[in-house]
Amino acid sequence: MTGPDGTRARIFVGRAGARPQTAPYLDFRLDRARARDAAFADLSPEFLNSLKFIPLSSRCETREQFLKRPDLGRLLDEPSEVHLRNKWDPNWRVLVVASDGLNALAAQQFLPRTLGSLYDAAVHLGIVLSPLFFVRYGRMAVLNRMGELVLPKAGIILLGERPGLGNLAISGYLAHRPRISTTPAEMNAISNISDRGLPPEKAGRELASLLARILE
Numbered sequence: 001m002t003g004p005d006g007t008r009a010r011i012f013v014g015r016a017g018a019r020p021q022t023a024p025y026l027d028f029r030l031d032r033a034r035a036r037d038a039a040f041a042d043l044s045p046e047f048l049n050s051l052k053f054i055p056l057s058s059r060c061e062t063r064e065q066f067l068k069r070p071d072l073g074r075l076l077d078e079p080s081e082v083h084l085r086n087k088w089d090p091n092w093r094v095l096v097v098a099s100d101g102l103n104a105l106a107a108q109q110f111l112p113r114t115l116g117s118l119y120d121a122a123v124h125l126g127i128v129l130s131p132l133f134f135v136r137y138g139r140m141a142v143l144n145r146m147g148e149l150v151l152p153k154a155g156i157i158l159l160g161e162r163p164g165l166g167n168l169a170i171s172g173y174l175a176h177r178p179r180i181s182t183t184p185a186e187m188n189a190i191s192n193i194s195d196r197g198l199p200p201e202k203a204g205r206e207l208a209s210l211l212a213r214i215l216e
Contacts, residue, residue: 117204
């Protein structure tokens with residue numbers, strides 16, 4: 001049921017004795033199954049082939065390991081660290097990273113439009129972004145490890161949000177001079193980027209605007 005704030009919060013669903021009514025209970029079970037599917041889904045080869053990016057990997061080797069070992073998702077594997085250093089151009093002011101994160105289905109759906117808008121807006125604002133580095137099985141904090149390796153002026157990572165009940169969305173996290181010592185409290189974030197939240201095209205423009213302020 002839609003809540004008073006426009007979300008799909010489950011309120012006033014009623015009860016039948018000690019149990020929820022049948023229809024909202026079945027809706028809950030369906031959304032829970034969809035959330036599990038999103039958490040365990042992998043990116044499709046078609047999606048990966050459609051993006052222009054420099055491929056990197058975290059230290060997680062499988063989706064299951066990624067879900068169980070957040071610490072490994074915050075680090076690049078050794079070949080990716082070498083690849084990042086070799087590809088990095090010091091003229092790039094902003095490190096741009098994307099990942100499947102905790103919701104590969106949302107990443108597939110909303111990353112292309114958000115990234116397209118971000119790069120277009122950055123050109124308009126005169127911000128020199130790096131090409132897209134895509135980290136398979138990456139957590140938000142992998143941005144900080146990458147920043148430690150190449151020392152950008154600012155960094156941004158876009159990745160799938162933890163799937164809620166019936167929710168598919170991505171988030172963008174930004175940092176000034178991202179380093180290993182950077183804490184979440186020192187980062188900016190725009191969340192719930194989706195067709196039911198902040199539209200991807202608008203999110204890309206807002207992310208570019210935030211980057212401009214960070215660089216100032």
